[in-house]
Amino acid sequence: MKHILVVDDAEAIAYLFSKYFQRHRFRVSVAGDGHAAVRISETDRIDGIVTDFRMAGMDGRELVERLRQHQPDLPAIIVSAFATDVPDENRNTKIFNKPVDPMILVHRMSDMLIDVETARNMKADSGPGH
Numbered sequence: 611m612k613h614i615l616v617v618d619d620a621e622a623i624a625y626l627f628s629k630y631f632q633r634h635r636f637r638v639s640v641a642g643d644g645h646a647a648v649r650i651s652e653t654d655r656i657d658g659i660v661t662d663f664r665m666a667g668m669d670g671r672e673l674v675e676r677l678r679q680h681q682p683d684l685p686a687i688i689v690s691a692f693a694t695d696v697p698d699e700n701r702n703t704k705i706f707n708k709p710v711d712p713m714i715l716v717h718r719m720s721d722m723l724i725d726v727e728t729a730r731n732m733k734a735d736s737g738p739g740h
Contacts, residue, residue: 612637613639613657614656616631617660617665617673618661619665630713636716644670644673647661648673660687661674664691683729687705689708
Protein backbone atom coordinates (compact mmCIF):
# COMPACT_ATOMS: atom_id res chain seq x y z
CA MET A 611 0.00 0.00 0.00
CA LYS A 612 1.49 3.33 -1.09
CA HIS A 613 1.89 6.01 1.59
CA ILE A 614 0.79 9.55 0.68
CA LEU A 615 1.49 12.59 2.82
CA VAL A 616 -1.18 15.31 2.59
CA VAL A 617 -0.03 18.72 3.83
CA ASP A 618 -2.39 21.67 4.17
CA ASP A 619 -2.92 24.27 6.87
CA ALA A 620 -6.65 24.25 6.06
CA GLU A 621 -7.87 21.27 8.09
CA ALA A 622 -11.02 20.75 5.99
CA ILE A 623 -9.03 20.51 2.75
CA ALA A 624 -6.49 18.12 4.26
CA TYR A 625 -9.34 15.96 5.56
CA LEU A 626 -11.10 15.92 2.17
CA PHE A 627 -7.96 15.04 0.21
CA SER A 628 -6.97 12.34 2.70
CA LYS A 629 -10.40 10.69 2.52
CA TYR A 630 -10.23 10.46 -1.27
CA PHE A 631 -6.79 8.86 -1.16
CA GLN A 632 -7.87 6.44 1.57
CA ARG A 633 -10.90 5.37 -0.47
CA HIS A 634 -8.53 4.46 -3.29
CA ARG A 635 -6.37 2.21 -1.15
CA PHE A 636 -3.62 4.59 -0.15
CA ARG A 637 -2.25 4.86 3.36
CA VAL A 638 -2.39 8.55 4.28
CA SER A 639 -0.65 10.74 6.82
CA VAL A 640 -1.76 14.35 7.30
CA ALA A 641 0.31 17.34 8.40
CA GLY A 642 -0.81 20.93 8.98
CA ASP A 643 2.51 22.51 7.98
CA GLY A 644 5.84 21.77 6.37
CA HIS A 645 7.75 21.16 9.59
CA ALA A 646 5.24 18.54 10.75
CA ALA A 647 5.43 16.94 7.29
CA VAL A 648 9.22 16.65 7.50
CA ARG A 649 8.93 15.03 10.95
CA ILE A 650 6.45 12.47 9.57
CA SER A 651 8.72 11.67 6.61
CA GLU A 652 11.69 11.12 8.94
CA THR A 653 9.92 8.36 10.86
CA ASP A 654 7.61 6.88 8.21
CA ARG A 655 8.79 6.69 4.58
CA ILE A 656 6.37 8.29 2.12
CA ASP A 657 5.78 7.42 -1.53
CA GLY A 658 4.22 10.73 -2.61
CA ILE A 659 3.18 14.12 -1.31
CA VAL A 660 0.19 16.40 -1.94
CA THR A 661 0.84 19.82 -0.46
CA ASP A 662 -0.62 23.28 -0.32
CA PHE A 663 1.70 25.97 -1.65
CA ARG A 664 1.21 28.88 0.76
CA MET A 665 1.78 27.82 4.36
CA ALA A 666 3.41 29.55 7.30
CA GLY A 667 7.03 28.65 8.00
CA MET A 668 7.75 26.61 4.87
CA ASP A 669 5.92 26.80 1.56
CA GLY A 670 5.08 23.77 -0.55
CA ARG A 671 8.02 24.24 -2.91
CA GLU A 672 10.49 24.40 -0.02
CA LEU A 673 8.89 21.33 1.55
CA VAL A 674 9.18 19.30 -1.65
CA GLU A 675 12.83 20.37 -2.10
CA ARG A 676 13.62 19.35 1.48
CA LEU A 677 11.97 15.94 1.16
CA ARG A 678 13.74 15.31 -2.14
CA GLN A 679 17.11 15.65 -0.42
CA HIS A 680 16.46 12.09 0.80
CA GLN A 681 14.11 10.91 -1.98
CA PRO A 682 15.11 12.63 -5.24
CA ASP A 683 12.33 11.04 -7.32
CA LEU A 684 9.51 11.69 -4.82
CA PRO A 685 6.27 12.43 -6.73
CA ALA A 686 4.78 15.74 -5.60
CA ILE A 687 1.53 17.56 -6.26
CA ILE A 688 1.36 21.21 -5.24
CA VAL A 689 -2.09 22.73 -4.94
CA SER A 690 -2.51 26.49 -4.74
CA ALA A 691 -5.05 29.25 -5.01
CA PHE A 692 -2.11 31.39 -6.15
CA ALA A 693 -0.90 29.64 -9.29
CA THR A 694 1.33 32.51 -10.35
CA ASP A 695 3.47 31.96 -7.23
CA VAL A 696 4.04 28.26 -7.85
CA PRO A 697 7.17 26.93 -9.60
CA ASP A 698 6.96 25.27 -13.00
CA GLU A 699 5.89 21.67 -13.35
CA ASN A 700 8.39 18.98 -14.12
CA ARG A 701 8.38 15.21 -14.44
CA ASN A 702 7.85 14.58 -10.71
CA THR A 703 6.00 17.76 -9.74
CA LYS A 704 2.48 18.61 -10.87
CA ILE A 705 0.67 21.86 -10.09
CA PHE A 706 -3.09 22.26 -9.62
CA ASN A 707 -5.16 25.35 -8.94
CA LYS A 708 -7.66 25.44 -6.09
CA PRO A 709 -10.39 24.49 -6.14
CA VAL A 710 -9.53 21.06 -7.56
CA ASP A 711 -11.50 17.84 -7.74
CA PRO A 712 -9.76 15.45 -5.31
CA MET A 713 -10.25 12.58 -7.78
CA ILE A 714 -7.96 14.37 -10.22
CA LEU A 715 -5.27 14.36 -7.53
CA VAL A 716 -5.75 10.65 -6.86
CA HIS A 717 -5.49 9.79 -10.56
CA ARG A 718 -2.48 12.03 -11.17
CA MET A 719 -0.62 10.70 -8.12
CA SER A 720 -1.37 7.12 -9.20
CA ASP A 721 0.12 7.87 -12.63
CA MET A 722 3.18 9.55 -11.10
CA LEU A 723 3.81 6.59 -8.78
CA ILE A 724 3.66 4.20 -11.75
CA ASP A 725 6.12 6.41 -13.66
CA VAL A 726 8.59 6.45 -10.76
CA GLU A 727 8.35 2.70 -10.27
CA THR A 728 8.84 2.09 -14.00
CA ALA A 729 11.91 4.35 -14.05
CA ARG A 730 13.37 2.55 -11.02
CA ASN A 731 12.78 -0.85 -12.64
CA MET A 732 14.35 0.26 -15.91
CA LYS A 733 17.38 1.58 -14.03
CA ALA A 734 17.71 -1.69 -12.09
CA ASP A 735 17.38 -3.75 -15.29
CA SER A 736 20.13 -1.76 -17.00
CA GLY A 737 22.54 -2.11 -14.08
CA PRO A 738 25.69 -4.28 -13.93
CA GLY A 739 25.33 -7.70 -15.52
CA HIS A 740 22.61 -6.62 -17.96
